[in-house]
Amino acid sequence: MALPKWTDERTQQLVDFVGNESPVSQAMVADAADELETSVRSVSSKLRKMGYDVELASANASKSFSDEQEATLSNFVTDNSGVYTYAEIAENFEGGSFSAKSIQGKILSMQLTEHVKPAPKVETVKTYSEDEESQFISMVNDGAFIEDIAEGLGRSVNSIRGKALSLLRAGEINAIPKQEHTKGSSKADPLADVEIDGMTVEEIADEIGKTVRGVKTMLTRRGLQCADYNGAARKEIG
Numbered sequence: 001m002a003l004p005k006w007t008d009e010r011t012q013q014l015v016d017f018v019g020n021e022s023p024v025s026q027a028m029v030a031d032a033a034d035e036l037e038t039s040v041r042s043v044s045s046k047l048r049k050m051g052y053d054v055e056l057a058s059a060n061a062s063k064s065f066s067d068e069q070e071a072t073l074s075n076f077v078t079d080n081s082g083v084y085t086y087a088e089i090a091e092n093f094e095g096g097s098f099s100a101k102s103i104q105g106k107i108l109s110m111q112l113t114e115h116v117k118p119a120p121k122v123e124t125v126k127t128y129s130e131d132e133e134s135q136f137i138s139m140v141n142d143g144a145f146i147e148d149i150a151e152g153l154g155r156s157v158n159s160i161r162g163k164a165l166s167l168l169r170a171g172e173i174n175a176i177p178k179q180e181h182t183k184g185s186s187k188a189d190p191l192a193d194v195e196i197d198g199m200t201v202e203e204i205a206d207e208i209g210k211t212v213r214g215v216k217t218m219l220t221r222r223g224l225q226c227a228d229y230n231g232a233a234r235k236e237i238g
Contacts, residue, residue, distance in 0.1 A: 003038050006046055010036060014046060023053035027096045034214040065106055069094060073103070074110055081115040089116070091216070092234055120228065127206055128153075128163060133172075136163060140173045145180035158190060161209035191218065196226045 004010065017032045018024055024047055026040075033040045047054050065073070073093060077084075084092065086107070090100040098106075107113055128136065132153055139149045150160045157179070167173045190208040196219075199207070204226060205215045218224075219231030 003042050004036075006042075011046070011050075014043065015050075018047065018052065023055045025055050025095060025097070029054065031213060031217045034211045035217065065098075070106070070110070073106060074112065077107060077110075077112050077115045082117050085117045085119045087119065088230070088233075127159075127203060133167070136160075137167065137172055140164070140167075140175075140177050144177060146177050147180050149177060156193075156207075158209040159207050162206040165209070166206055191222075191224075196224060199226050200228045201226060 006014075013036060014032055017035060018028060021028055029040055029043050029047070033043045036043070044054050073089075076093060077089065086104045087100045089107075090096065090098055090103045093103065107116060136149060136153065139152060144152075146157055146160050146164070149155075150157050153160070155163075161176070161179075164173065164176045168176060190210065191204075194204060194207055196204055201212050201215050201219075204210075205212050208215070210218070216229055216231070216234075219226060219229055220234045221231075223232040225232055
């Protein structure tokens with residue numbers, strides 16, 4: 001699938017997204033790639049061409065805990081005993097620079113595991129019934145446009161786009177259906193009509209046609225909370 005070109009509008013969106021961060025971290029690059037629906041490599045290349053200092057992926061991958069970071073992590077875990085899971089600690093610590101596995105290993109070595117909240121077993125609620133999925137796949141195979149599928153299933157275009165992405169990943173369809181009418185860059189709030197309180201990040205992503213990382217970025221920026229992600233806490237700590 002061809003990557004979208006860097007138009008003046010998309011370039012400005014990237015500049016606004018990155019802001020004044022320097023050097024631009026790999027975490028920021030990944031978030032920007034999700035937001036602009038392109039690859040990490042494309043974002044890194046574009047930023048460097050514009051003169052930005054971008055953190056090397058190899059440097060990020062080889063990071064280890066400094067003495068100061070170890071002390072900060074220890075204080076964070078003990079001060080928030082039982083509040084965060086390993087994944088949530090990873091998201092909130094050092095701007096998400098360390099993976100959940102790295103955090104887990106470090107906490108284990110510091111013998112602080114009793115302060116970590118057990119990960120909840122989130123039951124994934126299917127937003128589309130089996131009949132709806134069958135109808136969806138059938139319409140895609142018949143060459144229907146996204147708008148036609150949305151009308152046929154009584155769903156939003158964003159929801160259909162998100163479901164199509166999910167089915168594509170699962171190998172149920174061979175390509176994302178085309179959109180008959182494009183409106184250019186829409187400024188509409190994708191969360192405006194979504195009741196996020198009782199939804200998981202994955203369900204929100206399916207509903208609005210965004211990636212999981214993209215949804216987390218949106219929730220963090222706005223300080224919002226859903227069923228399995230606290231953007232307000234992430235924003236306060238980050």
